[in-house]
Amino acid sequence: MDIEEFLNRNQTKELLRLSTAGSVDDGKSTLIGRLLHDSKGIYEDQLDSVKKLSGKINNDVSIDFSLVTDGLKAEREQGITIDVAYRYFSTPKRKFIIADTPGHEQYTRNMATGASTANLAIILIDARNGVITQSRRHSFISSLLRIPHLVIAVNKMDLVDYSKAVFDRIKSEYVEFAAKLQISDLHFIPISALHGDNVVEKSKNMPWHNGVPLLEYLEEVYIASDRNLIDFRFPVQYVIRPHLDFRGFSGQIYSGIIRKGEEVMVLPSNRKTHVKSIVTYEGELDYAFAPQSVTITLEDEVDISRGNMLVHPHNHPNVQRHFEAMVVWMSEAPLDPERQYLVKHATQTVPARVDEIRYKVNVNTLHRESSSSLNINEIGRVVFTSKRPLFFDPYSRNRTTGSFIIIDMISNNTVAAGMILDREPESKLPVNILPLTEKKTSARKETTSLIGEDERARRFRQKPATLWLTGLVSSGKKEISVALEKRLFDMGATCMVLEGSSLRTRLDNELDYSFADCSEHLRRVAEIAYLLNRNGLITICSFVSPYEIIRKQVSEIIGQDRFIEIFADSSLASCRKRDKTGLFEKADRGEIENLAGVSYPYESPKAPQIHLKMDEISIEDAVNSIVGYLADQKTFPLS
Amino acid sequence: MPDKYTISHLRQLEAESIQIIREVAAEFEKPVMLYSIGKDSSVMVRLAQKAFHPGKIPFPLMHIDTGYKFKDMYRFRDEYIKSITANLIIYRNEKAIGEKINPFDYGTQKCCSFLKTQALVDSIREGEYDAAFGGARRDEEKSRAKERIFSFRDKFGQWDPKNQRPELWNIFNCKINKGESIRVFPISNWTELDVWQYIYMENIPIVPLYFAEEREMIVRDKQLIPLDGPVPSGWKDKPQKVMCRFRTLGCYPCTGAVRSAARTVLEIIQEMMIERKSERATRIIDHDAEGSMEDKKREGYF
Numbered sequence: 001m002d003i004e005e006f007l008n009r010n011q012t013k014e015l016l017r018l019s020t021a022g023s024v025d026d027g028k029s030t031l032i033g034r035l036l037h038d039s040k041g042i043y044e045d046q047l048d049s050v051k052k053l054s055g056k057i058n059n060d061v062s063i064d065f066s067l068v069t070d071g072l073k074a075e076r077e078q079g080i081t082i083d084v085a086y087r088y089f090s091t092p093k094r095k096f097i098i099a100d101t102p103g104h105e106q107y108t109r110n111m112a113t114g115a116s117t118a119n120l121a122i123i124l125i126d127a128r129n130g131v132i133t134q135s136r137r138h139s140f141i142s143s144l145l146r147i148p149h150l151v152i153a154v155n156k157m158d159l160v161d162y163s164k165a166v167f168d169r170i171k172s173e174y175v176e177f178a179a180k181l182q183i184s185d186l187h188f189i190p191i192s193a194l195h196g197d198n199v200v201e202k203s204k205n206m207p208w209h210n211g212v213p214l215l216e217y218l219e220e221v222y223i224a225s226d227r228n229l230i231d232f233r234f235p236v237q238y239v240i241r242p243h244l245d246f247r248g249f250s251g252q253i254y255s256g257i258i259r260k261g262e263e264v265m266v267l268p269s270n271r272k273t274h275v276k277s278i279v280t281y282e283g284e285l286d287y288a289f290a291p292q293s294v295t296i297t298l299e300d301e302v303d304i305s306r307g308n309m310l311v312h313p314h315n316h317p318n319v320q321r322h323f324e325a326m327v328v329w330m331s332e333a334p335l336d337p338e339r340q341y342l343v344k345h346a347t348q349t350v351p352a353r354v355d356e357i358r359y360k361v362n363v364n365t366l367h368r369e370s371s372s373s374l375n376i377n378e379i380g381r382v383v384f385t386s387k388r389p390l391f392f393d394p395y396s397r398n399r400t401t402g403s404f405i406i407i408d409m410i411s412n413n414t415v416a417a418g419m420i421l422d423r424e425p426e427s428k429l430p431v432n433i434l435p436l437t438e439k440k441t442s443a444r445k446e447t448t449s450l451i452g453e454d455e456r457a458r459r460f461r462q463k464p465a466t467l468w469l470t471g472l473v474s475s476g477k478k479e480i481s482v483a484l485e486k487r488l489f490d491m492g493a494t495c496m497v498l499e500g501s502s503l504r505t506r507l508d509n510e511l512d513y514s515f516a517d518c519s520e521h522l523r524r525v526a527e528i529a530y531l532l533n534r535n536g537l538i539t540i541c542s543f544v545s546p547y548e549i550i551r552k553q554v555s556e557i558i559g560q561d562r563f564i565e566i567f568a569d570s571s572l573a574s575c576r577k578r579d580k581t582g583l584f585e586k587a588d589r590g591e592i593e594n595l596a597g598v599s600y601p602y603e604s605p606k607a608p609q610i611h612l613k614m615d616e617i618s619i620e621d622a623v624n625s626i627v628g629y630l631a632d633q634k635t636f637p638l639s
Numbered sequence: 640m641p642d643k644y645t646i647s648h649l650r651q652l653e654a655e656s657i658q659i660i661r662e663v664a665a666e667f668e669k670p671v672m673l674y675s676i677g678k679d680s681s682v683m684v685r686l687a688q689k690a691f692h693p694g695k696i697p698f699p700l701m702h703i704d705t706g707y708k709f710k711d712m713y714r715f716r717d718e719y720i721k722s723i724t725a726n727l728i729i730y731r732n733e734k735a736i737g738e739k740i741n742p743f744d745y746g747t748q749k750c751c752s753f754l755k756t757q758a759l760v761d762s763i764r765e766g767e768y769d770a771a772f773g774g775a776r777r778d779e780e781k782s783r784a785k786e787r788i789f790s791f792r793d794k795f796g797q798w799d800p801k802n803q804r805p806e807l808w809n810i811f812n813c814k815i816n817k818g819e820s821i822r823v824f825p826i827s828n829w830t831e832l833d834v835w836q837y838i839y840m841e842n843i844p845i846v847p848l849y850f851a852e853e854r855e856m857i858v859r860d861k862q863l864i865p866l867d868g869p870v871p872s873g874w875k876d877k878p879q880k881v882m883c884r885f886r887t888l889g890c891y892p893c894t895g896a897v898r899s900a901a902r903t904v905l906e907i908i909q910e911m912m913i914e915r916k917s918e919r920a921t922r923i924i925d926h927d928a929e930g931s932m933e934d935k936k937r938e939g940y941f
Binding site: 004012083086087088097109110112224241250251252280289342403407414417 | 645646647648650651652653657661662688691692693694695777800804805806809814815816827830839840908
């Protein structure tokens with residue numbers, strides 16, 4: 001082959017990333033050494049120094065290939081692989097990048113790291129031992145990280161007399177286990193890495209195996225469809241503005257295809273415009289696709305900055321602050337559910353909190369276990385709320401927009417990796433509205449005051465309390481709160497009404513009606529009520545607050561002794577009759593979602609202090625019964 | 640044959656490197672690109688040009704100059720930087736240079752430690768750079784194979800190989816505290832062959848020393864040592880005319896040449912296809928002691 005031809009061929013060759021896991025015992029390093037050596041990847045002098053070293057450490061092996069792959073002093077001394085190492089070799093058909101990772105449980109995080117970018121994983125199974133815990137663990141992590149192709153290399157076939165029966169038994173054992181995992185492409189090859197059987201050359205010792213040797217398989221496996229070319233996602237990474245006439249949005253196309261002239265939508269603003277040009281150093285392109293790095297200019301002047309995302313108007317990702325993910329914890333310091341972390345997703349870095357750890361997975365048995373935290377190398381299903389919306393797809397559909405890392409705000413370490421799930425709608429996810437940055441148990445910092453609680457109570461002739469009215473839209477909450485405020489005021493009480501529409505126009509004007517935002521809205525209400533109560537006032541809060549768990553958290557913020565839950569219990573029919581908001585008609589027409597009682601659940605309070613049966617009583621009756629309750633409890637008037 | 644939606648491995652590596660370079664420009668306050676005049680640097684600079692086209696590279700390049708580079712390298716540096724209108728900072732450890740630190744009297748390790756490692760750490764500290772790009776590749780040396788693309792360094796520029804930040808997908812953690820920095824290696828995943836092919840494909844200018852020519856050389860311990868400046872008077876070896884080229888460029892006293900007749904990039908690539916020695920074999924500093932690169936990196940070397 002002449003050099004020009006070689007280069008031409010070389011310039012069209014594809015890149016395949018593969019991961020391996022295991023320790024020296026499995027023959028993993030021997031296999032990699034074999035691949036590198038037999039594909040002429042190991043240079044002569046590197047081999048010379050390995051020969052020199054082999055004598056020092058490992059006398060009984062003539063060439064110890066593992067010494068080629070284990071790069072750190074500590075690894076060579078201990079004969080183990082600790083960290084991920086990247087190795088390169090190429091054949092005329094493909095360039096290969098091997099992420100070589102350790103296999104022990106304490107290195108699960110390194111395995112996940114190596115798997116994150118891989119198109120293919122080689123799972124090594126020692127023919128003498130069959131499917132062991134480590135092979136299961138590696139398979140699970142490979143499927144969790146959605147490596148599209150798995151090759152099960154049954155190694156050390158030379159030590160079981162190249163037996164077909166042994167290979168078949170291991171194969172069926174593995175297939176049975178793999179049924180529990182999500183693996184799209186599974187392939188089995190019997191090999192002997194040490195002797196080179198079925199690695200590069202087809203084995204003469206196993207004529208019963210019809211398949212191609214490993215290297216040939218690596219060269220041929222179809223990887224073009226591993227990328228998502230359907231959903232165009234372009235996270236804006238950097239804005240290029242060399243002069244006033246040019247404003248380009250640079251980034252890597254995470255998935256999909258974009259063409260010049262096409263309509264695009266900007267997230268989160270939802271502004272629409274068209275692609276004016278796709279600019280590269282080589283010149284403009286008519287179209288571009290994942291994973292190219294390009295610069296896009298747009299027809300209209302639209303405000304776009306890093307962290308925004310360009311998508312097609314009719315194919316957009318989830319835009320949400322509340323999401324659920326499988327998380328691999330990677331830090332010595334365990335996950336603290338009461339702390340705030342940074343989530344880096346695409347080109348955004350956003351503070352986020354943990355709402356709930358649903359369970360953790362035992363990586364050896366795949367069993368789910370309940371847990372209140374995650375330790376290093378543990379994997380769990382976790383619900384998060386981020387401060388700003390992320391633009392994500394489920395990881396199973398899109399590895400690039402479905403993945404994120406978690407950064408510790410204090411140490412700056414990368415403490416976890418996450419893969420977003422799309423199992424349940426956002427409104428069904430659990431939420432934790434308790435304060436983010438501080439521990440639940442830690443004391444709140446109070447404003448210094450020389451006035452005691454008793455002094456305030458005597459001045460106002462009342463004990464502070466929060467009257468929390470919950471119930472469906474138009475169940476009469478608002479009317480009750482207005483009338484109640486007037487009645488209490490006339491009787492000499494000092495009180496204040498908090499209700500949704502006024503707060504949402506100003507204080508909470510960035511929040512929407514998503515579940516996560518509604519929860520944040522109520523958290524702020526609870527904090528205000530707490531402050532008002534602390535200063536001696538009675539607050540009347542009128543909020544649908546449909547979830548028991550949220551109301552419980554609200555009561556914890558306010559303090560249970562000051563929280564009085566009042567249930568405005570009205571049938572849906574009378575709510576509709578009473579309604580002036582028009583929300584029910586809108587919900588019927590499908591124009592709004594999340595209307596409690598219609599398209600959204602409402603959980604009735606189990607034991608409210610006051611239960612108002614609104615179908616049977618008037619607003620005035622309701623006010624009377626609340627006023628009566630306050631008198632009975634000696635909340636107001638204070639005797 | 641590639642269909643219209645596939646790219647070759649080189650274009651994919653290029654796209655990934657550009658993503659890395661832009662990420663640094665977006666997330667760090669004061670990045671700098673280490674420019675060593677070598678072929679890897681040339682590729683890295685081209686990638687930076689591509690990343691910000693039609694704009695200029697939004698950070699300076701910096702050359703850590705030991706004073707022992709080849710004359711051809713200085714000539715090339717000055718012309719090349721002028722032609723691409725980049726901003727170049729030249730940093731020298733003037734104190735050590737003033738004290739006449741040299742590899743002949745002090746040994747390569749000590750010389751490198753003062754003129755390169757120390758200079759590098761000082762330059763980053765003095766310039767208050769929070770990110771420094773380097774053109775190192777993982778296929779060069781085995782401890783590099785273990786290093787992250789975003790390699791965290793403490794206040795003293797030191798690398799802790801056992802305590803590296805996990806690095807997944809293409810999501811890079813750019814968070815550091817004041818005084819700390821990140822070394823970023825955008826061409827980590829390129830091999831020597833990838834670099835040469837890219838230079839050929841992109842027609843990237845490189846220092847003529849990479850091409851074979853008859854040069855005056857001293858032959859010592861099978862290494863070809865160039866006569867580009869003073870050598871110890873004790874050396875009795877007579878210089879010989881040797882047809883040779885340099886696979887890697889560093890300081891002239893510590894960079895050996897290889898016998899070769901390759902006068903063009905194509906001929907170099909052809910030679911590489913049958914080449915059996917790794918490129919850093921001609922770098923004297925790497926194999927002073929087993930694991931020496933790892934030790935140097937711990938101190939703050941690239």
